[in-house]
Amino acid sequence: MRARWMLGALGAMASLAMAPALPASAQAEWGYSTEITNVGNGAHWAVESSSPAVESTTVPLGVLGPRAQWNIDRQHDGTVTIRNEATGQCAETFIEPNARIFTAPCNTWDVNQKWNLTQRWDGFVISPAADSRLAVVASTDQHRDTPLVLGVRPYDTNDTPNAVFRLNY
Secondary structure: OHHHHHHHHHHHHHHHHHOOOOOOOHHHHOOOEEEEEEOOOOOEEEEOOOOOEEEEEOOOHHHHHHHHOEEEEEOOOOOEEEEEOOOOOEEEOOOOOOOEOEEEOOOOOOHHHOEEEEEEOOEEEEEEOOOOOEEEEOOOOOOOOEEOEEEEOOOOOOOOHHHOEEEEO
16 A cells, blocks of 8 residues: 555656746746836837837836736747737737837737747847747837837847846736
């Protein structure tokens, strides 16, 4: 009887050891509302009030309210969708350099709404799942609102601060 119990306990421990561990980061909080802030200029992702464009803005978060709140939702294929709390729509882009980021009705099968988050020591690089050579970048101009666009990542993947974002839970 004791031998069976020991084998059962060992089996349970082995199955726990085989489960993939989440990084010791904000990734354990998938699905929660967050602000997305650029490391380089401190600007936040926000939906413009009159269009579906996603902008990089230094307007205080208290003024932006739910326009600057995003839900990072993990998908079955390991990618994420980024859904705005105010509109209920998902961040989307065309997969090409300099394409703007905008919101559209969420569709989990739309490749243009699937994103990969690559963790760095100072934040995350947000890339379209369809092309990891591209990444969302914010303008280096801290004094005006600018649209978020896709930029080409460096070949050595040493991303610049304007392509790194913090998820502030």
